[in-house]
Amino acid sequence: MAGAAAFMDGELGTLVKASAAVWAAMAYARMAAADIRPGSGRLLALLPVVVLFYGIPFAFSSTTFRGSSAFFLCWLGTFKLLLLAAGRGPLADPSLPLLHFACSAALPVKLRQPPPKSKLKQDPPSAPAAAYKILVSGAVIPLIIYGYQFKDSMSHWQLLAMYAAHIYFSLELLLAAVRILIHGALGMEMEPQVDRPYLASSLRDFWGRRWNLMVPAILRPSVYNPVRACFGDAAGVMVSFLVSGLMHEVIFYYIMWRPPSGDVTGFFVLHGVCTAAEAWWGRQAGWWRPPRALAVPLTLAFVGGTGFWLFFPAMINGGLDELVMQECQGLLVLMEQAGRRLAGAGAK
Template sequence: MKYIMDREIQIFTEIWLTAIVTLIFCHQIAARIPSGAARLLSLLPIIYLFTTLPLRLSSFHLAAPTIFYLVWLGNFKLLLFSFNQGPLSTSPPLSLLHFISIALLPIKTKQTPISPKPPSSDKKAFHPIIIFLLKFCLIAVIISLEKYREFIHPYLILALYCCHAYLGAELVLAVTAVPVRAVLGLELEPQFDEPYLATSLQDFWGRRWNLMVTSILRPTVYDPVRRVSTRILGRRWALPAAVMATFVVSGLMHEVFYYYVTRVAPTWEVTWFFVLHGFCVAVEVGVKKAWCGCWGLRPAVSRPLTVGFVAVTGGWLYFPQGIRSGLDVKAINEYSILVGFIRDRLPVNASSLVL
């Protein structure tokens, strides 16, 4: 087991070093090629590498962020860069370190300058750290409970999986942003914004849940589809078409993610989960327009309804594919392997501290 983890770490390091080298090419050479088909052609080998390199990994906890960062976000950012759009195309051009960081990591720099905080806000600045530690402790408790899932009601297990998916994604993305803030001093947009407080599905998917995906799907899918649909279908149907296209692409990318981590042929349940939510969001937006934006529901009612709908449909369509493939068991078992791997490499052995 120790050899397997050592080998996984080696492959993980090779993948990320390769990605960094290819982005040096993008920054130094591809950026000088005129945008459009010529630049896209020059970037196709990089997109191919980003798509295939994560297939070498078998560990869920190393493969999952690598797939998300390279296969999805990285490739979509390169596609935008091909046409001189997106976060990699700025005026003046990004420095090499900024270019690599934004291309490889799920971060988005704030567009407006941040004014210095007054001294009295120091106490508030400590608040996110407390929240982070609480969420870290909560996910540790959830992982401990999941080990005894055979003794827990299936509905409670699904609730734990929902919390696990949210907390795991938020904590991984937050930890990823820490070195960027420390080394580059960038002010970054939040990656999540308390999705459990969402008052509608539009609020949940558009303003609170995994905002890095939202920020990359808007220019790559939503905006182009809405422009084309406006010309073909008219303004009335352009927005629903753009919403549905965005959710379909998100569903397909989640299917790709599932395939990479399970190596099992897709059953398309995950895609249907996003198709259902895309349809519901499109209907919700249409109802809001008809009612002039007035829902008539108080947050005390709309929040549990929204989160409950996401959780129930997630348990119905999103999680079963991973559970059938044993992905949940694999992920839980890997925690103890990772803990042992880290413990064996600590400079001071814990047993030597016992007097």
Template sequence: MAHHSVVTIPLAAAVAMLYARLVATLPPPCPRAGDRPPPHTPFTAPLYSTRGIAAFFLVWLGEFKLLLLTSGRGPLDPALRPIPFVFTATLPVKLLPQSPDAAAGAENVALSFLRVAIMVALLQVFHVKDQMHPYAVFALYGIYIYCFLDFLLPCLAALGRALGMGLEPQFHKPYRSASLQDFWGRRWNLMASAVLRPAVYVPVRAGLGAPAGVLATFLVSGLMHEVIAYDITFRLPTGQLTAFFLLHGASVCTEKWCARRWPEYTRLPRVVGTPLVVLFVVGTALWLFFPPLFGDGMDDRFIAEFNALLASLVDAGGTLLQLAGI
């Protein structure tokens, strides 16, 4: 199955989500959608990067979307037509009430080309990574991952528009965050925020208060990242990813408390607040987030896979140019 995982994983996920849509429309005591979570398919993917994407899309977001579906909360709606339902269930996207304008789409295309250029340049830099400080290499991996995700998700949005769906952007210029609350709540991985808020934060806050809700949300996010890391590397969790998210959860709580206690001193101008946020996020990521994913030689596999992918794309482009007589 590993050789055909690029086809079988999406097909298996689509069938599972269609089943979830079907049973979600049935009255009790029929089985509910959450009784049959999507198959744990990332293990069948042969590539490091493919397992990571599948784990993020299906194991992390997909299963939480199904859990919310069982309680009648978004973002999934069984009243959606099959294609939009599968699209939103299996991918980190959220439907908009109306399609975005064409200008926004053109801007995304231009930015996508820029991100591809950055990724190609970084792949060349990675050839000399042994001569660089490990933290510098991890920082470049972070830039690469951001560019990759911010390239992949607009591509999915373009596919959604082709199918007549408007999709909400999943990143909103996180490098301009004025605070950690701004970064995690309004700019970074908005689909994860949209899932965690009703699934974890709201119920915990109702029983134990807002700080507990924040900490519980970041704890769950950290644990799910540990699962994703295990799916990618097949190595037992180290706890570093959970520690990273708990640290940020505690920092968000501290930030909120300070804002209430000393509002006149904590409203920093963006020119000051943004560099501090970026420095904190990058610094803690270099310390806790990237080592479990890229340490101990895992980065070599990552680089080799993307180099092979790039070579395949170049070969395919050359073949197309030859066929076109150019």
């Protein structure tokens, strides 16, 4: 218990230092963007921040913090800075306050002003909805972690399904926590990040409008639009998926300290080709299209089947499941220790 507590204390201390470094870097990036016109000069000025972003994940020891910081900073944050260098993207608004600028750069969010009061009467507030997701995910994830103890008696498909559920609820938990942080710190709302992916009726619907929406939101202006303008829609789609696959490989490297196998990139390239083919088919007048009642299960079967074939095995072969299980068990020990302390304090 003492070892787990010391480990977590060290990680939290590193998180505080990393957050301070990111905050200072964002202040510098904001000043550089204000003083230097878009172009190569601004890009050169922002490169030290990009280098910092790629270095921060190395400071953490846990897979959770390494993976999250790699996703937030190395991928999304870096792409936002590259867009800023060109005078585009969510950071290019000169009226954006520094706090909003830093949060938008370092977190997987797309900020929006809170809706008017008349709209609030129609739509439920996001903070309670996010709190509900935290409660649900916080209840399900420990059950999944407990189930890992019986992995040796599970079939291959059962284990992969458990990994898929773990990723889904972990992402829900992470984004809901960020939503509450943004709502409390800035008084602003986040754009929806996940929109019921289990209702996707096509690959374009799944990847572009329902799953991890901050990724297509940043790939669209940085990769898809420029490539499409030069080579057409199909090329834009396939290059976007290729870049997504490569960035997933980078994140996996930070998490597992192993060179990429290429399977994850293959997964996204396959989906890019199929998404482009799907769009081409949809443009053909008079060609058969499956009804929604059939399209939804077909889409989910394809995403799940190819994920079980290429995506999740890359995690298992790299030993990610064992690393996550060890860290989660350590977290459960800390939670048990905290519960005993609270019970002891209540008894007194």
